[in-house]
Amino acid sequence: MKVLAIVLAGGEGKRLMPLTADRAKPAVPFGGIYRLIDFVLSNLANAHYLQIVVLTQYKNHSLDRHISRTWRLSAMLGNYVTPVPAQQRLGPHWFSGSADALFQNLNLIYDELPDHVIVFGADHIYRMDPRQMVDQHIDSGADVTVAAIRQPLDLADQFGVIETDPSGRRIVAFKEKPKDAVGLADAPDQIYASMGNYVFKTQALIEALREDALDPSSRHDLGGNIIPMFVKSGGAEVYDFAHNVVPGSTDRDRGYWRDVGTLDAYYEANMDLISVHPVFNLYNDRWPIYTGNEPLPPAKFVHNEGDRIGHALESIVSPGVIVSGGTALRSILSPGVVLHSHSHVEDSVLMGCVKIGRGAVVRRAIIDKNVVIPDGARIGFDLEYDSKRFTVTRSGVVVIGKNEIVDR
Ligand code: ADQ
Incomplete structure (x- = not known):
């Protein structure tokens, strides 16, 4: 049974601004050393689906570079992860929907002639064994199988919302981001949400x-147009993610899936990594999450001026970090971060090479690459002032964009 995997990585990620100001959403750094796209690619690679095409589009430079440097599978064995940029078409259609991206790249499917095509999104944090979904898809004979998970009703307008027949398997309605969703019969405050992961019979896809491409009224969107077409013809089934079991998972992290579509969701997903018993366990080596980084020296914690030892508690500390007389609490310190003496960082995500000046204090912040926080600065205390110079999220997290200059 031949399977081709296509990863959709062209989303603009407007709601993650400023983190997506000059990189595609799937290239946004996460958890210190990873990028969002590493999670879906690791799930596919661990399942031995090793012919993978990544469709890119928006600001794809750092994404392409990350994929081509890191995701180098054995070409001799016919394995590959290939980034394919969108066609550079002129005019208003340059940014097109996900179905158009697939249509434009049908030649990649003809080249491989797979029996089934896996189409997965690129911006979720989760572990999943896709073989279990593909097995169900083959057994049921469905034209398309859509992975689904229960989510809170008040998030219905961010998801494709699925209704099934009484068997719980056949999809009878699929509404993309509805404003008027109703809860499930057995849980009125929940909906059954599409995870944006699909398995198709190749010919049906x-x-x-082709039919969608001819329809001038279509937005050429998988969730908005293609899946509803399959629902109408009776060929769409649901795969319940709650049944997926990944080797090495525990009761605590089984079923974990985060859509990091907003800055607050992105922040919470990072924080999910750092408790003593994390709800998402990066240390499950039976289903590793792969990534690649520059070789850097180990992290170090040093004494400074004899009165204070640099330390980090309940935190993730990446290679190349130097904590020199500062402290970090419940934070993610990415490669090359430096905390100078008497600085204090808590409940924060510091991306690569962020420098925290002497005596500076940072609370509940996401600070993108290369930002230098000057000596004595205070971030995350006066949110009114912070919101004049940075982005402040609904829940009060301060977000400072890449390379931004910060005054005291
Ligand atoms: P959204 O994520 O809002 O909802 P969309 O913006 O189409 O839908 O993005 C889906 C995936 O496709 C993302 O990984 C994105 O990066 C990528 N993408 C979008 N346009 C693309 C293009 N032209 N080329 C390449 N890649 C592209 C989707 C589904 C919902 C589902 C949620 C789950 O439509 O039904 O509930 O995902 O998060």
Whole structure:
């Protein structure tokens, strides 16, 4: 049974601004050393789906570079992860929907002639064994199988919302981001949400994409147009993510899935990594999350001026970090971060090479690459002042964009 995997990585990620100001959403750094796209690619690689095409589009430079440097599978064995940038078409159609991206790249499917095509999104944090979904898809004979998970009703307008027949398997309605969703019969405050991960019979996918391409009223969107077409013809089934079991997982992290579509969700997903018993366990070596970084020296914690030892508690500390007389609490310190003496960082995500000046204090912040926080500065205390110079999220997290100059 031949399977081709296509990862959709062209989303603009407007709601993650400023983190997506000059990088595609799937290239946004996460958890110190990873990028968002590493999670889906690791799930596919661990399942031995090793022919993978990544469709890129928006600001794809750092994404392409990350994929081509890190995701180098054995070409001799016919394995690959290939980034494919969108066609540079002129005019208003340059940014097109996900179905159009697949249609434009049908040649990649013809080249491989797979029996089934996996189409997965690129911006979720989770572990999943996709073989279990593919097995169900093959057994049921469905044209398309859509992975689904229960989510709170008040988030319905961010998801494709699925209704099934009484068997719980056949999809009878699929509404993309509805404003008027109703809760499930057995849990009125929940909906059944599409995870944006699909498995298609190859021929059925090709026919649907061709039909959609001819429809001038279509937005050429998988969730908005293609899946509803399959629902109408009766060929769409649901795969319940709650049944997925990944080797090495525990009761605590089984079923974990985060859509990091907003800055607050991104912040919370980072914080999910750092408790003593994390709800997402990076240390499960039976289903590793792969990534690649520059070789850097080990992290070090040093004494400074004899009165204070640099330390970090309940934190993730990456290679190349120097904590020199400062303290970090419940934080993510990415490669090359430096905390100078008497500085204090808590409940924060510091991306690569952020420098925290002497005596500076940072609370509940996301600070993107290369930002220098000057000596004595205070971030996250006066949110009114912070919101004049930075982005402040609904829940009060201060976000400072890449390379931004910060005054005291
Ligand atoms: P969204 O994520 O809002 O909802 P979309 O913006 O189409 O839908 O993005 C889906 C995936 O496709 C993302 O990984 C994105 O990066 C990528 N993408 C979008 N346009 C692309 C293009 N032209 N080329 C390449 N890649 C592109 C989707 C589904 C919902 C589901 C949620 C789950 O539509 O039904 O509930 O995902 O998060």
